Amino acid sequence: MFLSINEHDPAPIYLQIVSQVKDQIAAGVLRPGDDLPGVRELADTLNINLHTVHRAYQKLRDDGLIHLRLGRRAKIAPLRESPPSQTDLESALIAPLNQLITEAYHLRLSDDDFRRLVDELLQTRKERSTRP
Amino acid sequence: MFLSINEHDPAPIYLQIVSQVKDQIAAGVLRPGDDLPGVRELADTLNINLHTVHRAYQKLRDDGLIHLRLGRRAKIAPLRESPPSQTDLESALIAPLNQLITEAYHLRLSDDDFRRLVDELLQTRKERSTRP
DNA sequence: CATCCGTTATAGTACTTATATAACAGTCGC
DNA sequence: GCGACTGTTATATAAGTACTATAACGGATG
Numbered sequence: 001m002f003l004s005i006n007e008h009d010p011a012p013i014y015l016q017i018v019s020q021v022k023d024q025i026a027a028g029v030l031r032p033g034d035d036l037p038g039v040r041e042l043a044d045t046l047n048i049n050l051h052t053v054h055r056a057y058q059k060l061r062d063d064g065l066i067h068l069r070l071g072r073r074a075k076i077a078p079l080r081e082s083p084p085s086q087t088d089l090e091s092a093l094i095a096p097l098n099q100l101i102t103e104a105y106h107l108r109l110s111d112d113d114f115r116r117l118v119d120e121l122l123q124t125r126k127e128r129s130t131r132p
Numbered sequence: 133m134f135l136s137i138n139e140h141d142p143a144p145i146y147l148q149i150v151s152q153v154k155d156q157i158a159a160g161v162l163r164p165g166d167d168l169p170g171v172r173e174l175a176d177t178l179n180i181n182l183h184t185v186h187r188a189y190q191k192l193r194d195d196g197l198i199h200l201r202l203g204r205r206a207k208i209a210p211l212r213e214s215p216p217s218q219t220d221l222e223s224a225l226i227a228p229l230n231q232l233i234t235e236a237y238h239l240r241l242s243d244d245d246f247r248r249l250v251d252e253l254l255q256t257r258k259e260r261s262t263r264p
Numbered sequence: 265c266a267t268c269c270g271t272t273a274t275a276g277t278a279c280t281t282a283t284a285t286a287a288c289a290g291t292c293g294c
Numbered sequence: 295g296c297g298a299c300t301g302t303t304a305t306a307t308a309a310g311t312a313c314t315a316t317a318a319c320g321g322a323t324g
Contacts, residue, residue, distance in 0.1 A: 070301050074300095106154060111254050203269050
């Protein structure tokens with residue numbers, strides 16, 4: 001598993017880890033049942049503190065993406081079954097999407113161009129993902 | 133002009149102000165040439181500090197949305213002319229959009245449903261915006 | 265000049281992020 | 295059971311950001 005932290009990225013290190021693990025799960029690089037590196041091991045690899053990795057793992061567990069059990073390695077959780085609730089959509093997607101749409105307006109990007117950008121990113125994502 | 137700050141929102145107060153002003157400009161509620169409230173006036177209205185408002189105004193100026201001149205009220209800037217550079221797109225839209233797409237995946241929202249959500253929000257936005 | 269503006273300076277509090285060191289508590293293979 | 299791995303908790307420290315408070319500065323306007 002390859003992870004990297006960007007010093008210049010204003011985002012906290014632990015969230016950079018969370019984001020990259022989520023990406024790799026979505027891309028199929030990491031699959032349910034796979035083990036994650038130990039907190040000490042990953043901390044050494046990235047030259048960061050044990051607790052920073054631990055915090056990232058806790059966030060991933062809270063988001064339902066990995067399983068954590070004392071004494072065992074962290075493990076990628078099986079896919080969630082239940083469809084998203086309206087509340088999940090609201091907080092996780094709708095609000096931030098509206099913010100991006102506003103940003104796009106101020107960059108003078110047309111609605112159609114915005115749709116095209118979304119399509120392009122969805123397509124790129126699909127092509128990159130690992131197929132069985 | 134109506135602004136409100138949400139205590140429970142984890143976003144900083146000054147960014148909540150920035151976000152709401154951007155929304156109102158995009159919606160046509162605020163138009164180029166319009167005056168914004170004075171920093172002291174808005175601070176009093178929202179029961180926050182003068183500097184917090186000032187910081188929001190600085191951010192809006194840095195983003196090119198308002199004009200600030202010593203001794204004068206803050207003013208909504210004219211629309212930007214230049215189309216967005218690839219760099220602007222990358223940092224302001226592409227990266228966060230990819231993150232939302234990953235989130236959508238983990239919420240088990242299909243690509244089509246994601247496109248539909250985007251369309252819906254674009255449509256709602258259009259209907260809400262003020263026409264001359 | 266008085267009064268409105270944005271701006272700068274300084275200081276203090278609170279919270280978040282990341283670090284460091286240490287110890288605790290399950291799991292697993294020998 | 296022992297030892298070497300795992301995640302977990304506790305405590306302390308340092309740095310950065312967000313917000314507040316008070317005060318003063320300097321341009322614009324009647």
